[in-house]
Amino acid sequence: MTTHCAIEMTVNDKRYTGLVEPRLSLADFLRDHLGLTGTHVGCEQGICGSCTILLNGETVRSCLLFAVQAHGATIVTIEGLAAKAKSGDRLHPIQQGFLETVGFQCGFCTPGFLMTTYEFLQENPSPSEEEIRERLTGNLCRCTGYQNIVAAVQWAAERLRAR
Amino acid sequence: MRRHGLDAKILAGGQSLVPLLNLRLTKPKILVDLNGVSGLDHIRETSAGLRIGAMTRQSGVERSAIVREKCPVLAEAIRHIGHLAIRHRGTIGGSLVHADPAAELPAVALALDAKFEVLGDGMARAVCADEFFIDYLTTSLRPDEILGEIIFPVLQPSSGYAVEEVARRHGDFAVAGVVAVVDLDGEGKIIGPRVALFGVAPTAVRARAVEQAMIGQQPGNELIRDAAALLRDMLDPPGDIRASSAYRKRAAAVLTVRALTKAVQLCHTRRLS
Structure with a gap:
């Protein structure tokens, strides 16, 4: 018999509670229980990076965590990124950068790229192209060939430095 | 672990185990999650070397000032593991106990003759690196034991x-x-x-x-x-x-x-x- 566990966590500044099977992945909890379907599930083996979120401020693969392990945690998903923009801006500069440079095509991988970039630019506000490419190796995109994604990160870095 | 024996699997950072679960390549009946266990996440300098708790995240070890100063080869090796998002969850002990032959950390442990502090049934025993790794994905840990700490010798400043x-x-x-x-x-x-x-x-x-x-x-x-x-x-x-x-x-x-x-x-x- 499977028992259910009561969990609570803060996602994008909102408190949520849930009753989940211990085996439920955090990605499935965010998507299916909370309706936050911006977190995409690609490979389910931690390779593709589409499900990347911030757990207590650090990027993690939400497909490799169980929802019960995030009990008490503070999470930011792609849905919470725009709220981190300057007040009045509809999009975060990283999101705007991907739009400006057309840093996506089908968009499946984009949420993961944005969350990875968010952590990266906080650590390193003025990255070189090589540093950008190295950090983005943990996220796979099968459409763009990465060139415009790198340009998007550069655009966002410049915009964030200016503010 | 004593109660469930081989039906149970220890969950550390989950960056190797959870992919295997998701792919249905392994089907343990019970997972014992060490993430809630205190006392396994630390980096301490002692006369014997750097004592690193098994549940210390790889990214924490990689960024630790004391590791970079006293055992920089360890920080250097960790940079090669997966990606930052993997290293934020992946633990030093998890990688060593998983014992993937292609992994960096077992090679560092062997090269430096690191010591493994193994905990089980109210007892602790120390195991040398060359006795810890037995075979492909196999260590000398018994089913009712866990890795508590790894002791990495400090390198000379001139090394x-x-x-x-x-x-x-x-x-x-x-x-x-x-x-x-x-x-x-x-x-x-x-x-x-x-x-x-x-x-x-x-x-x-x-x-x-x-x-x-x-x-x-x-x-x-x-x-x-x-x-x-x-x-x-x-x-x-x-x-x-x-x-x-x-x-x-x-x-x-x-x-x-x-x-x-x-x-x-x-x-x-x-x-x-």
Whole structure:
């Protein structure tokens, strides 16, 4: 018999509670229980990076965590990124950068790229192209060939430095 | 673990185990999550070396000022593991206990003769690195034991080190790799060389013949090349979809030359500074 566990966590500044099977992945909890379907599930083996979120401020693969392990945690998903923009801006500069440079095509991988970039630019506000490419190796995109994604990160870095 | 025996599996960072669960390649009935257990997440400097709790995240070890100062080869090796998002969850103990032959950390532990503090049934026992790794994905941990701490010896401030590997992409599993540490005496001769390879055998392996050939010698291109050539008789690597046996053998020798050359250079630089 499977028992259910009561969990609570803060996602994008909102408190949520849930009753989940211990085996439920955090990605499935965010998507299916909370309706936050911006977190995409690609490979389910931690390779593709589409499900990347911030757990207590650090990027993690939400497909490799169980929802019960995030009990008490503070999470930011792609849905919470725009709220981190300057007040009045509809999009975060990283999101705007991907739009400006057309840093996506089908968009499946984009949420993961944005969350990875968010952590990266906080650590390193003025990255070189090589540093950008190295950090983005943990996220796979099968459409763009990465060139415009790198340009998007550069655009966002410049915009964030200016503010 | 005592109650459930082989039906149970320990969950550490989950960066190797959870993919196996998601792919249905392993089906334990019970998962015992160590993430809520206190006392397994720390980095302490002691007279025996750096004591690192098994549940310390790889990214925490990589960024630790004390690790970078006292055992920089460990921080250097961790940079090669997966990607930052993996290292934020992945633990040092989890990687060692998983004992993937292509993983970096077992090779570092072997190269440095790290000690493993094993906990079980109210008892603790210490296991040397060369007795810890038994076979492919197999360690000498018993089913009712866990790894508590790993003790990494501190490197001399003058020691040179390098971690070299070949992988298809940055962050991929290594096809082959090597960890090298050397020091030079007052006359510039090699002391305490340590070479451990990964990805070329069922476990990480110490290249003792290579080390022996270098002890007390003046370092130079020819010495390093001849020493690395001894790997030819020592290794019989497995071939798989990523690389043939012959490729791995050749890569191991080339990487060993590179790593030793780099380590010796770093020795010179660090001695001057």
